[in-house]
Amino acid sequence: MQLKLATDVMTSVRGGGLTDENLPLVSLRDVSLGYDSALVAESVNLAIYPSRLIGLAGPNGSGKTTLFRTILGLLSPLSGDVFRAYPLSNFGYVPQSAALDPIFPLSVREIVEMGAYGRVSSYQVLPSEEKRKAGEVLDQVGMRHLLTKSFFALSGGQKQRILIARALMVEPRIMILDEPLSGVDEDSRRSITDLLIKLTRKSGLAVFFSSHDLDMVQRVADQIVRVDNGKVWVEERIAGGPL
Amino acid sequence: MSTLFEISNPSYLLFPALLGTVILGLVCPLIGSYLILRKTVFLGLTLPQIAAAGVSFTFWLQQTGFLPQWQPGERGVGMIGSLLFTFLGMGLLGYMEQRSKGLAEGRLAAAYAFAGASTILFIVFNPAGQIEVLNLLKGEVIALSKGELRLLAAVFGLVLVGMLLFRREFLLTSFDRDLAFLLKGQQIIWDVLLYLLAGVSIAFGVIMAGPLLLFGFLVLPALAARPLVKSMGSFLWLSSALGLVMAFFGFYGSVRLDLPLGPTDVTLGCCLIFLAHLVQRISPRRALGLIFLSSFALWNYGCSATTPPAPLPEAKALHNETLWVAKVKNSTGLPLLLPATNPLRSLAEMAGKVSSDYRQSVMDLLRDDLRGELEQRGFRISLPEQTDARFPAFPADSGNGIRLAREGKLSGLIFVSEISRWEADSRQFVRVLADFKLLRTDDGAVLWERRIQRAVPTPSATNLGQAYTDSVKEVVRDLFAG
Numbered sequence: 236m237q238l239k240l241a242t243d244v245m246t247s248v249r250g251g252g253l254t255d256e257n258l259p260l261v262s263l264r265d266v267s268l269g270y271d272s273a274l275v276a277e278s279v280n281l282a283i284y285p286s287r288l289i290g291l292a293g294p295n296g297s298g299k300t301t302l303f304r305t306i307l308g309l310l311s312p313l314s315g316d317v318f319r320a321y322p323l324s325n326f327g328y329v330p331q332s333a334a335l336d337p338i339f340p341l342s343v344r345e346i347v348e349m350g351a352y353g354r355v356s357s358y359q360v361l362p363s364e365e366k367r368k369a370g371e372v373l374d375q376v377g378m379r380h381l382l383t384k385s386f387f388a389l390s391g392g393q394k395q396r397i398l399i400a401r402a403l404m405v406e407p408r409i410m411i412l413d414e415p416l417s418g419v420d421e422d423s424r425r426s427i428t429d430l431l432i433k434l435t436r437k438s439g440l441a442v443f444f445s446s447h448d449l450d451m452v453q454r455v456a457d458q459i460v461r462v463d464n465g466k467v468w469v470e471e472r473i474a475g476g477p478l
Numbered sequence: 479m480s481t482l483f484e485i486s487n488p489s490y491l492l493f494p495a496l497l498g499t500v501i502l503g504l505v506c507p508l509i510g511s512y513l514i515l516r517k518t519v520f521l522g523l524t525l526p527q528i529a530a531a532g533v534s535f536t537f538w539l540q541q542t543g544f545l546p547q548w549q550p551g552e553r554g555v556g557m558i559g560s561l562l563f564t565f566l567g568m569g570l571l572g573y574m575e576q577r578s579k580g581l582a583e584g585r586l587a588a589a590y591a592f593a594g595a596s597t598i599l600f601i602v603f604n605p606a607g608q609i610e611v612l613n614l615l616k617g618e619v620i621a622l623s624k625g626e627l628r629l630l631a632a633v634f635g636l637v638l639v640g641m642l643l644f645r646r647e648f649l650l651t652s653f654d655r656d657l658a659f660l661l662k663g664q665q666i667i668w669d670v671l672l673y674l675l676a677g678v679s680i681a682f683g684v685i686m687a688g689p690l691l692l693f694g695f696l697v698l699p700a701l702a703a704r705p706l707v708k709s710m711g712s713f714l715w716l717s718s719a720l721g722l723v724m725a726f727f728g729f730y731g732s733v734r735l736d737l738p739l740g741p742t743d744v745t746l747g748c749c750l751i752f753l754a755h756l757v758q759r760i761s762p763r764r765a766l767g768l769i770f771l772s773s774f775a776l777w778n779y780g781c782s783a784t785t786p787p788a789p790l791p792e793a794k795a796l797h798n799e800t801l802w803v804a805k806v807k808n809s810t811g812l813p814l815l816l817p818a819t820n821p822l823r824s825l826a827e828m829a830g831k832v833s834s835d836y837r838q839s840v841m842d843l844l845r846d847d848l849r850g851e852l853e854q855r856g857f858r859i860s861l862p863e864q865t866d867a868r869f870p871a872f873p874a875d876s877g878n879g880i881r882l883a884r885e886g887k888l889s890g891l892i893f894v895s896e897i898s899r900w901e902a903d904s905r906q907f908v909r910v911l912a913d914f915k916l917l918r919t920d921d922g923a924v925l926w927e928r929r930i931q932r933a934v935p936t937p938s939a940t941n942l943g944q945a946y947t948d949s950v951k952e953v954v955r956d957l958f959a960g
Contacts, residue, residue: 341710388708
C-alpha cells in the first residue's frame, strides 16, 4: 500500500483516455470543512471516481460526517471548491439508522419508496413502475420479504440494508454511507460489505463509506481516505490488492 | 331524546354544529400527526392559546372604539384577531428558534402562559359583553350557523387538500431532512407550508370550536392511532378516522347527556388513547373481539329508541282534586331575569300589577304558561302563596316537595318544577334542563314526572328576553305533547 496526498490522487492521470470512468464524480479542491467558524479540517483535496469502493476511516469526532455533509451540499465549505458531476438527486445517502427517529410509524415499503420522491410530482400517485422498482432494490439487498414490516422493528443489519435499498431507489451515481456497520452484528457486517463490493463491481457505482474501524476499511476498500487531527489524506491500494 | 339517526338528520337543529365538529375531527388530526411526529406538540397547545388572545384583543379594541363595528359580526372580528395573532406568534416563535439559545419547550411554555394571561386580561378590560366574549372563546361550535359552516368547510377543505397533495414532502421533510434536501432542494418551503396550514387550521378552529376542543382534535386522535399502526399511511387515515369517531360520538354524548361539547370530546379522545394502548397489549384476536363488542355496545346504545314519556293524567282521573302549582325553583345559580327592555314588563307596569323595580324571570314565565296549560286541561288550579305568601319555590325532589306541602297544610295535588339549566346560546337556541313532577300530598305518590333536557330552538328571537320567552313556550308545549 502506498501513501499519497489527496491532491496527488486527484490530479493523477488514471488509465488512458478521458472516458466516464476517468472523470471524477466529485472533487474537492482546497476545501476547509467546519461549522460556522469552527474548523474541522483544512486543505482537503479529494476526488471520487466511478466503480470504486472508498472507505473513510478515522476516530469518532474526527470529521467524517462533516466531510460527507460537505460533499452532499448539506454543509457549505468554509473555503475552497466542491465540484459535482451530477445533481444532488443522483447522490444516494445512507445515514446512520440510529439517527432516524423511531416515533415515525414507517413500513419498509414507505422507507424504500422515499427514494423515488425526487422523481414524482406532488399531485401524482406513486407510479406502479416505481413500486416495481422498490421491489427490485429490495431484492438486491435480499430484503423483499420484509416489505410490509415496520422499519423500526427490524434488526440493525436489516435496517441498514433497507436504507441501502432506499439509496439505490434514487438511481444514484454515487452512494455515501455514514457508518453503515456500526451497531450491526458480525454476520450482517459481512453481508453488508459483500453488498457494497457487489454494487461497485456490478453496477459501476462509486461507494464512499465511513467507519472508525480501520482494519475493516483496509480489508474491503479499493481506496482509503483517512481523517484525523484536522487533516484528510488518501491511502491507495496497489492495483490488484486483496479484493 | 336523540338517537344517532336523529342527530344525523340534516333537519336536526344542531346538524350544522355536528357537521362542523366532524370537519374538525377529520382534518385536525392530520395536522396533529405531524406536530406529534416532529415533537412540536406543545406548539399545538400554545398556538390555539395565542389565537384566543387575538380574539379577546380584537374584541377589546372594538369595544373601546379603536376598531369600527364590523358587518360580519362577532365571529368575523374574532377571526381577524385569531389569524393575526396566530401568524404573528408563529413568526415570533420561529424567529426566536433561529436566534435564541435555550430550550424550545421553555419558550413555548412562556408563550403559552403569556397568551393565557393576556386572554383573561383583555376580557377583563372589555367594558361590555364579558360573557359573550367568554362564550366565543369557549368555542361554542354548537352555535355554528350555516354560513359559518360553509366557511369552515371551505378553509378546512383547502387544508385537507394541501395535506394530501404534499403528504410526501411533509413526510420526507419531517423524517429525514438530509434526504429531503438531496431530492427536493431547500426544505424551508415545506416547513413554511406545513406550518401555514397548521396556522390557518388553528386560527379558524379556535374561533369556531375554542382552544380546548381544537387542541383535543389536533393531538388526541393521533396519539390514539400511533400505537396501533405500522405505517405512515395507516397512521394518517386512522388518526382521521378516530378524529371522526371522537367528533361524532362526543357530539352525541354531549347532546344526550347535556354536557359541554369540548370537555366531552376531549374526555372521549383520552378514552380512545387508553383503549388503543389496551388493544395493543392484547392478542390481535382479543383486540378484534374487544373492538367489535365496544362498537356493538356503542351502536346499540346510540340507536336504541327512547321510551316515549307517559302523558299527564287527566284531571277527571284524579277526581278533580285541587292542583297547587308551586313557584318554579331556580337551581342554575343565575338570576334568569328578563332584560329591563322586555315589553311584557312594561305592560305589567302600566297595568299597575308590578312595582317599577320588579323584573320578570324565566321562572315567572314558565309558571304562568304551566298554569294556563293545566287549566286548559281541566285542572282546578290554586297557587300556594295565595294561602300563605311565605311559600317558597318547591324543589322537584319529591320527598322535600311533599314535606314542604304537608308543612304548609296543602292537600290534594301539587305540581313542582325545578330549572337546572336555562342558557341562551347565541340566541339561536336555549339549552334547557328542567324537571317537572305531579305529586299527591296524601300518600306522597309521584303521579307523573318528566325531565326536559334539550336545546330549544329560538330562531326568531332578536334579544335575550325574546329567546327566554320563546323557549318557555316551546318547553311547555314539549312537556305536555303526546
